[in-house]
Amino acid sequence: MPAKPFDDFRSLLAALPPADDAAGARVRALFAKADKPKESLGRIEDIAAWIAAWSGRAPPTINRPLMAIFAGNHGAVRHGISPRPVAATANEVELCAAGGAAINQVCIANDLGLKVFDLALDIPTGDITEEAALDERGCAATMAFGMEAVAGGADLLCLGDLGVGNSTIAAALCAALFGGSGIDWVGPGAGADAAMIAHKAEVVDRALAFHGPDLSDPLEALRRVGGREFAAICGAILAARMEKIPVLLDGFVATAAAAVLYAGNPGSLDHCLLASLSPEPGHAEAAERLGLQPLLDFGIGHGEGVGAALAAGIVKATALTSSGMAMAVRL
16 A cells, blocks of 8 residues: 555654663662662652653753744634734744743743744644644644754753644644543633633534544544644654653643644653643643643743743753762762
């Protein structure tokens, strides 16, 4: 049979490289030898071992952390699912480019590289209530584009998003993957009131009914009720796994995208940590379904990857704690 666009990604999901458990064990052994109470550093020890296991370096080091933000627009926005105009996505991308967005400041504070990817903002995806967001070829191409986020080299990848209406798309994708109806997954997003939240739930339900049993396959769900930023984040997560790069996920959108991979292979997110829990009620539910415990819970629903960039500072400090204490142990 001729190859299909998703075939390569299905192959990757079926044969993901494992963790370097020996590297993780070495870090735990170093902490055990340190002059301190047993496991007194709590989750710091767990994170340090996680970095070592997924980078292969013990003690771990983080020298080239990267914040990658994927921006996309959605055809379903025409149904009034956001209080913000669709043009706001491009405006936010321009603000990031000018250095005036919140994410710019957090990246400076934590010495993170920053890449912002404009995913054809002038061509919104299909309206998911009456057509697929993307065709298979377009979705696979966007996943491949997302994989390029690590092309310049990185040793910690933080993933975030920009996109008017994409909290509704995240809700639709989670409903497709985990079950339930729109009202189980939608939330206020960028400031929706009760009436708009109810409308968002209705839009999700219409999309679920339109696509029906085709949503049973996770990659089909991604292309049908997802969007370009979701596909690109999926690709970036896969590329990071292949390149032994630990990943920090930010917010509801990145978590919903990650859920696609989890549905294809439950071990596909073992190299990922959830950086921040957003106020979206669906986000907490999705995180629990995926077994992800957030590093931060600051009530950040801003997008732009702000939560991931903040959490990256903690992860960097964790790596330094491990390496510095390892040197003391060896003296």
